[in-house]
Amino acid sequence: MNLLTFSTLACPEWPVELVITRAKEFGYGGIEWRGGPQGHLQPDLSPTIVSTIRQQCSDANLVSLAVTAYTEFVSNSAKERQANVDELKRYADLAAALSAKYVRTFLGELPEGTPIENSMYQQISDCLRQTADYAQSLGVILAVEPHDNFVRSASIAPLLTRIQHSALGVIWDLGNTFAADEDPLEGFDILKDRLTYVQVKDGTKSNDDWQLCQIGKGNVPLKKAFELLAASGYQGAFSVEWEYAWHPELDPPELVLPAALRKVQELLSAAQPESA
Numbered sequence: 001m002n003l004l005t006f007s008t009l010a011c012p013e014w015p016v017e018l019v020i021t022r023a024k025e026f027g028y029g030g031i032e033w034r035g036g037p038q039g040h041l042q043p044d045l046s047p048t049i050v051s052t053i054r055q056q057c058s059d060a061n062l063v064s065l066a067v068t069a070y071t072e073f074v075s076n077s078a079k080e081r082q083a084n085v086d087e088l089k090r091y092a093d094l095a096a097a098l099s100a101k102y103v104r105t106f107l108g109e110l111p112e113g114t115p116i117e118n119s120m121y122q123q124i125s126d127c128l129r130q131t132a133d134y135a136q137s138l139g140v141i142l143a144v145e146p147h148d149n150f151v152r153s154a155s156i157a158p159l160l161t162r163i164q165h166s167a168l169g170v171i172w173d174l175g176n177t178f179a180a181d182e183d184p185l186e187g188f189d190i191l192k193d194r195l196t197y198v199q200v201k202d203g204t205k206s207n208d209d210w211q212l213c214q215i216g217k218g219n220v221p222l223k224k225a226f227e228l229l230a231a232s233g234y235q236g237a238f239s240v241e242w243e244y245a246w247h248p249e250l251d252p253p254e255l256v257l258p259a260a261l262r263k264v265q266e267l268l269s270a271a272q273p274e275s276a
């Protein structure tokens with residue numbers, strides 16, 4: 001059975017205890033924790049606090065799916081890249097302490113008009129390989145988030161080819177790739193063998209205008225994506241990503257998250273291959 005979670009990007013104002021309480025009340029199976037300065041969890045939390053959060057999740061029968069680190073590796077400065085490697089290792093420590101399977105990372109945003117050269121892929125690969133080795137020693141997996149200059153699956157492929165590492169995989173964000181004009185079949189073919197988990201969001205797109213909306217009310221081809229995943233036998237997690245922290249004009253999480261869970265459950269059920 002697929003684990004169904006939501007990202008705490010949806011509920012920046014909820015304290016950790018309320019996140020756990022409402023995840024259980026809504027019927028989710030786990031939580032994708034947001035890190036960074038504005039997130040719920042950071043590596044400098046005391047071991048006692050982290051242990052308490054882990055126990056609270058366990059008591060509520062909830063899984064901590066991942067912790068998000070806002071690290072990146074595109075700087076021309078080797079010192080800056082190493083600082084991000086060190087920070088990602090700290091987040092891997094945090095994920096391990098929470099019993100989270102994944103630590104999520106970004107690759108970074110290049111200055112406008114800057115092409116992605118082979119040398120850039122090499123420096124990113126060097127950073128991720130080093131961190132993946134460390135994460136593996138903790139029983140944690142790096143989950144690369146396709147974003148910014150690397151949102152299209154084709155831009156992630158060279159990294160996946162360079163880094164054949166069991167502790168490094170990739171997230172499939174169904175909304176982000178659609179907003180970048182990528183067909184689900186194209187993305188799935190590239191990412192399917194290295195998928196960590198799937199992020200679910202919806203929105204409407206007209207020309208270059210992209211507007212988020214509740215799951216099931218936009219034109220992201222969610223049905224097609226869920227069918228591809230089901231046909232492949234995908235048993236991994238799905239995480240609802242409601243970007244309320246960045247877009248407070250959106251509907252509040254207490255309204256959206258229960259409805260999103262029901263819609264994901266409907267999509268999963270409808271996508272199951274018919275029995276012979």
